[in-house]
Amino acid sequence: MSPLDFLTDLFNPDLAFLPKALMVAIMSSLVCGVVGCHVVLRGMAFIGDAVAHAVFPGLAVAFVISGNLVIGGTVAGVLTAILVAIFSQNRRIKEDSVIGVFFVAAFALGIVIISQAPGYAGSLQQFLFGSITGIPTSDLYVVGVTGLVVLAVLLALHKEFVTVSLDRESARALGVRVFWLDLVLYILITLAVVISVQTIGNILVLALLISPAATARLLTDRLGVMMVLAPLIGGLSALIGVYISWSWDLPTGGTIVLVLTAAFLLAWFFAPRQGVLSRVLNRSWRRLDPESGPMPATTTTPEPVAEVAS
């Protein structure tokens, strides 16, 4: 299917679910891309995975009682995040073990709850792997407003998040409220996950958080640039993913994730300075010309001489 046909389908009133799904996919990718920068830079991928699973019981409850999925998922995700934050204060077990206990428990709870609903297998599959049909128009507003709130909080607390990411102990010494900022970040991750779950599914949503940010990190050494690149990569991948899945009748969530993975691999090989290709080229350049030094990016400047001030 050519891009033009895709465009025609997008404006076909009989296929009204398609533009809605596309918009939700793009908006959630943008938000996940920005939030994901913090997740990737803090090495919190496991926590992202945990939160993605933790929203499941909330979605299940909302589904069974026909409530709002976004609210249900958020409540469950935030509750689990608070439990993890509290139980992690115990020094004898590490945080990753606490997370391992609670997120599987939450997921298990979700499965038990959703088994109570009629048509259990179909709805389970929809939750796990996402679906582009059946998104109500009201969800467009919910996703949009929630996304804007997430981005606004990230912007407002930017310097605090960066300070904590760099060095928690010094942040505490500076009077920064590390515990509360961690909790806020968990909640933001939860919200980003919840608004993404419908189209991409509970299991695959982790890719929206991690892949665009990881790809952007390969391309830049500037946090500001990374936080612009990541949502761009995410949003573009969502657009391409929806297009491919619509053209070839492939599952949407899976297709978006594969496009994201392709972007990551491209950056891995072709990134301007850190990519595999440029390193190989650089090495062979040096072999050809032994006089030239290594690339500037990998050198460290010599120590400047310090003088004792009199």
Place this chain on the structure above:
Amino acid sequence: MTEAPTTDQSPIAAMASDGSKTKPTMPPATAQSTALQVRDVHVSLAGRPVLTGVNLHVSRGELVGLIGPNGAGKTTLLRTVLGLLQPTSGQVEVEGRAVRPGRVPIGYVPQRHEFAWDFPISVATTVMTGLTGRLGLFRRSQISDWEAVADALERVKLADLADRPVGQLSGGQRQRVLVARALALRPTVLLLDEPFTGLDMPTQDLLADLFQALAHEGRAVLMTTHDILSALDGCDRIALINRKIVAAGDTTELSSDPQAWMDAFEVGPESALMRVLKAA
């Protein structure tokens, strides 16, 4: 949060007000006033006593080395001074005020491995994060804050690397970035945790010169170290710690008191430590 930034500098401002109008970067070095006072501090971690009655003072203008074996409580003492640990009894005062994180002018330089060097951030922005606590929530940095950052970078001779990503710096440069971040607050008290670990000799020398200069400009500098030679060479005073201060005094005095070192490190007169001390 509504506190004006200037109130944090009141001790410095007060000192500067008598006569000459100095920049608040460095307090005058004239007065040997006590900036950091630790009085009979007891600290327990998980029910186990780590510090048992520590008494220590550091005056402006002096570099004090805190030396002791592993587990002697050096880092615990630093964390207590920062207000991150509550002593079970005793007091810590900075400029005569009880410590509260972010409310007293202490600069803290952690061990280098505590910092996320792979974070995509420039040297200047890293130094700016030293002001995050003082700026408060939802406040953006002003021109005066960037001036403080520029001064701090200038002081550690990193101004020409201000835009460099921190991941590309050498070990010695990284240590300087951490010092500059601490200096951005224009503190009167500076705490250095093991600044020499993992650095080669000329780099250690340059840093030791820097720390001495920072102290002699009028700051009270307390440094933990395992590097006894550097400490003997560079510090004005040395405090030997093992759960409490075993001995403290002028470096020359203390280096000729072998019993104090044997007590602090729990070693006999034949140990390598004592031979090194004798040679120094």
